[in-house]
Amino acid sequence: MNKKEWQSIERAKDLLKLDDHATRGEIKRAYHRMCKKYHPDKVGKDDPNGEAMYRITESYELLMRYIKEYRFPLSPGEHDIYDAEDWWMDRFGQDPLWSGSKRRR
Secondary structure, three states: OOHHHHHHHHHHHHHOOOOOOOOHHHHHHHHHHHHHHHOHHHHOOOOOOOOHHHHHHHHHHHHHHHHHHOOOOOOOOOOOOOOHHHHHHHHHOOOOOOOOOOOOO
């Protein structure tokens, strides 16, 4: 993805008032919330914000396309750890404080 596409996604995220991480459901709810606010039937056809609905819909469609084309890993990566115990042992297993071995004085 190039810089221009990321900037478009950033503008869409800001227009729909989304956080940096959003689920598909959150995007849909944000879109519906904005539609209720800016729909031409609600604000009237002579409203100066008449273009807002087009920008909102365009932003929503852009984010939905991004989600649809996003590639998810279907197999674990080389350094992925499968459970919490493995993660802990990988980081602290050799540490005498955490390893469970007791030193006698």
